[in-house]
Every structure is written in C-alpha cells, then in structure tokens.
Amino acid sequence: MTPTASARTPGSGAGRRSHPGLLLLPTLLLVVLALPAVWLFGAGQITDPVAMWSSVIWLALLEVAAVLVPWHRVRRDGVAVVPNLAILAIGLFRVGTGGSASMFSVIILLPIVWVATLPGRRMVAFGIGALVVAFLGPYFSGLEAWGNGQLVRVVFVAVVIAAVAIVVNETTRSARARLTEVAELSGERARLLEEAERGRTELAAAAEGLRESEAFAKSIWEAMDNEAVIVTDERGRIVGWGPGAELLLGYDVADILGGDGAHSGEEAVGDLFVPRTVGLPAADDSVADEAEILPRLVEIGRSAGQGEGDLLVRSVDGVEIPVYLTCAERRVGDERVGYTFVLRDARHAKEITRLKDEFVGTISHELRTPLSSILGYLELVIEEEETLSEDQKRFIGVAQRNANRLLQLVGDLLFIAQVEAGKIPLRRESVDIAAIASAAGESILPVAERAGVAVAVHVPDAPLHLHADGRRIGQSIDNLVSNAVKFTPSGGSVTIVVGREDGHAVVTVTDTGMGIEPDDLEQLSERFFRSKMATRQAIKGVGLGLSITKAIVTAHDGTMSATSAVGEGTQFRIALPARPN
C-alpha cells in the first residue's frame, strides 16, 4: 500500500487504525471483571495470588504504556509488542487462577486475535510463540506438573487458539490484499480524474483563445461592409458571403449559403458577373460556364487595374453594378483551397468621372464662345489693315496666336472628356499612314532646326493604308514628334519609322533625349501628368498631349507603349490595326 494511496483510501488508513490503548482495554477489563467473579461467585480459585496480582498490574502498566507511547513515531510492527506482552500477562493470570484448570484461559483469545490481525505472517508466529510460552511455560518452569493430566487439554486448547489465530491472520491478509487492490484502483481513478480535470482546463483555455480569435476575425469580417467579400472554394463555389456583399448585391447570406450554411458551396461566384464584361461571349449573356469564368475572374482580380470598373455584377434586382475586383488565393499550408474575392462598388467613381467629363464638356463649350468672339473681332480689326501700324499688327498677331492656343487646349480637353465618356468622334476614311508620318516629320522641321535637332523619317515605299480618322492619327503622331523634339537637347536626333508588323501599322518615334524615369513612364499618359524632367527643365506644356495620343490610338483599337533609358533617349511606339483594302 503506497502512502499516497493509503491517505486517500477510506477505511484502510493508518489514521483509522484503532489505538493500541483502546484495543488492550477489553483484555484489561475482562481480567478486572474476573476478580469479583473469583471472590464473589467462587469461580475457580486463586492458586497463586502473587502471579495473579502481578499479571493485573502488568496489564494495567501495559495499558498505561499503550496510551502514552507516541505510536505514530514507532515502526508499524512495533505495536505487536503490546498484544504479545498481554498474552504473556494472561498466561501469568492463568497461573494465578488455577493454572491449566483456570477458567480464564479463554481471555487470551483477545490479544491473540489482535496479533493475528496485524499485517504479516510473522505476527501470527510471534503470537503463537507467546501463546506457547503462556500455556506451556508453567510446565517448564515447574509451576505445573507434567503429569497432572491436564497437558493434553492445554495443548489441544493452545492448538485451537493457534489455528484461530492463523485463520484470522489469513482472512485479514486476503481482506487487506483486496483493500490494497481497491486502494490502487481508486488511486488510479483519482489520477485519471485529475488528468481529465487538467485536460478540461487546458481545453477551456484553448477554447477561450479560439473564441477571442474568432471574435477578432468576425469583427473584421463584419466591418467590411463597404467591400463585398465573397469567399469560394477551389471550384469557385461560394462558401462565405460578407455583409458588404449583402449590401452591394442584395442577396442575404441565407439566400446564398442557406440557413446555417446548409447550401454552402452550391452557388458559383461566376454567376454573379455579367459574362460579356469578363471578356466571355455567352450565348444568352446571362450565365457563363463557371469553368471558364473563374480563371478570368482570378486574372482580373490580380491585375493592377482590377477591371477598371468595367466589370459588371448583377444584383438581386437585376441591376448591373460596375465593380473593381481583387482576388487572393486561400491556402491551408501549401494547398490552395479556394479564393477570396473583394468587390468594390465603382458606381461612385464612375459617377464622379462622368460628372467631371460633363463639367469639362460644359466648360469647354462655355470657353469656346468667348474665344470665338475674341478671334472674330481680332480678325475684324486686322482687316482694317491700312489703319494699323506695324506694331499694332504684331500685337494683334500675338493676341490671335494665344487665343488660338487657348482654343486648341479647350479642344484637347473636350476631346479627352469625350474619350473618357466613350464617345470619341472619329471620321474614318482610307488614309495612308506613311504620308501622315512624313507630313508630321516635315511640319516639325522649322521647330527642330531652331532647336538644333535632326529629324529623320523612314517610311515604306508603298503607301500603308488604314481605315482611320486621318486628322486624329496625324494629331497623335504630331504629338509624339513634337514631344520628342521638345525633350531632345541640341545636337540630338529624332527618328520616325513606319512599318508593318502582324497586320498592324507600326509607327515608332525615337529620340536621343533626356529619357523618362521608370516611375514617370507608368503615369505618362495620365492627363496633366508632367514628368520630373519636363518640370525640372521648364519645358512648356500642360500634359495633355500623350493622353490624347493614347486616347486616339485606343479609339482606333490600337496600342501605345513607351520604352526609355534616362540620359539615352525614349522610344514611343503606336500600333494600329491595318485593314486590307
């Protein structure tokens, strides 16, 4: 029995073991009760008063000792001394009250049984030893005669008592073994309980941590009501529908995912988009094949322009809403498990752009009217030629030139506004781009000569016909060429090359100028953008030329690109689809 187990097992603990003083008490009381029995009722006889009284005193002293000894400090087996001494004392009492004929011999059962219940077979051996001394001692010491005819009875009684002691000892042994087993089992149970308790505490702490992180994620999720967040699996099936998506598209989370997410993964994200705006021609223009649309959405969502607000989604009411789209992969470890799409409403931005373009349009018209008056009346003045001095004519010329410049700017602005509103007025006809490029090279010559810049034009011998607005194409090439001259220092050169590539007419304008810094290169065709170089070198311009050029090229389904090395020069390239005719 382990100390911890004994401490925890009810009924078997050292603390519960009866005190030796208490266990001895019945023996002492029986001996004391035997005295009046002898005197008053003549039970037996006192054959040796000294032995009798000695045994009584012995037992009394033993009782006192048993009460006083601090048993918790004594070895466990040490307690066996008390019953063994008691057995010897009863043996002495027996001698004093008739020896082998004494009727009080039976009292010896009490301490014998006590000894027998103590743990260990050794104890019963000690007890039987003490019994033998108590019963047979008088014969050896000569107090009793071997031949008094009582020997057989004495031995028989001693053997019976010894047998009782052995049986008691064995019985308590097995009871004790079972108790030990029970105590061990109960200890095991306690340990398991303790472990379970600890596990539960750890689990509770983990659950608390999880709840906190869940609440954190949820608060972010719920705060995202300006963006529609749509989470899908690997196939593009919707498994998460944010509050912003509810607001933008009008579908409740229950409409998409079902109550408690019962229909999670049934709706495809692709079904929300208008297929033609994703770049997919769909037969009925309502729903596109999801296997086709998902990669397109992922591609658009990862592109810098995020669909430029041209992407349309269909709300629950069938309203088509322009959105910007971003897309991120969802990963668990190394495995892709789906995508997170974020849709941002582009209506506001589109509306602002529309208002801005409308405003620019209105302003442009309002500016043209007074300009038209200025130019008209200046012309009237200049017609009175004979009445004007040379100086006056020159001054009026300056006023006319500036008014015309202003008119040009207003025209450019208006043009840009029209381009952004998607209604660029093109008057297409069959034009020879080689001739247009040559004309651009020629018209810049006076300016280039003044700036000390050489201009070379390389065009194919045969005309290169396009179905295009010749005036606008001329304007765009003029812009590129005049820019090239403007940004090329004296001694440099500008080369215009016209060629044909993959069914496109390609015009490149290459200069040996100051070049464009990479940051600037990206923003080059933004309205009113002025490169650092242009600003630093105080080169005139408002930053409309390239955006107009790009708009014209784009309106002709062409592309414009630029490459540049700072300090070495810049090359602009426009490619326009050539239509055979």
Place this chain on the structure above:
Amino acid sequence: MSASPDVLVIDDVDDQRELLRTLFTRAGCDVRTAAGTGAAEPLLVEKAPDIAVVDLLLRGRDDGWRAMDRVRALAPGASIVICSVLDPAQFPAADAHLPKPFTAAQVRRVLDQLKPSR
C-alpha cells in the same frame, strides 16, 4: 432673288450675333438678327430669308433644333447654316456648317457654297 441675299441670324450671344451681322453684311448680305426662336418668328413671318444662320446652344429651353423647325415651317425656301461651338460631328443635317470660331473667309465660302441653290 436679289443680288444681296437676305440673312437671318439666330444666336443668343450678343457679341456673336453682331459679329455674324458684320461679317455677312461685309460679304454683301442684308442681315436681320434674333436672340432666339421666339424673336425670330415674327421676322420669318415678316419676310422669309434666303439664309438662316442658326446657333445650336440657345438660352433657356430654346435650342437650334427648335429654331430650325420654325425656319423650315415659316420659310421653307431658306437655306440653313449651322453655327455652333459644338463638334461638327454633332451638327444636325443642314445646308452648310459654320463651326465657331469662324473667319470672314469661312463666311464668304459658305455664301459661295449656297449660291447655286439660290
């Protein structure tokens, strides 16, 4: 038809109206002017012009398209010249165009262009 064509200018901007009057007068026309469709109607009734010069963006709820309708109704024989700051691509069909800003030369060209029809 007389040698000096009768021109009716409909433009809401005073300076433009006067400029057109001056240029057409110098080009040898008899010019009357009106600031809008309402003011033009009595003049059209009084005498049908040979040429009506119509601005497209007029003040208030008036506009050149309305003015053209009235000219066509009241003076079916008149040639119509559109004179506007709008992009020529947006001009309605007419006998001649005179996009603003215009020059004296352009005015004379328009008159030449319309001569055979008169």
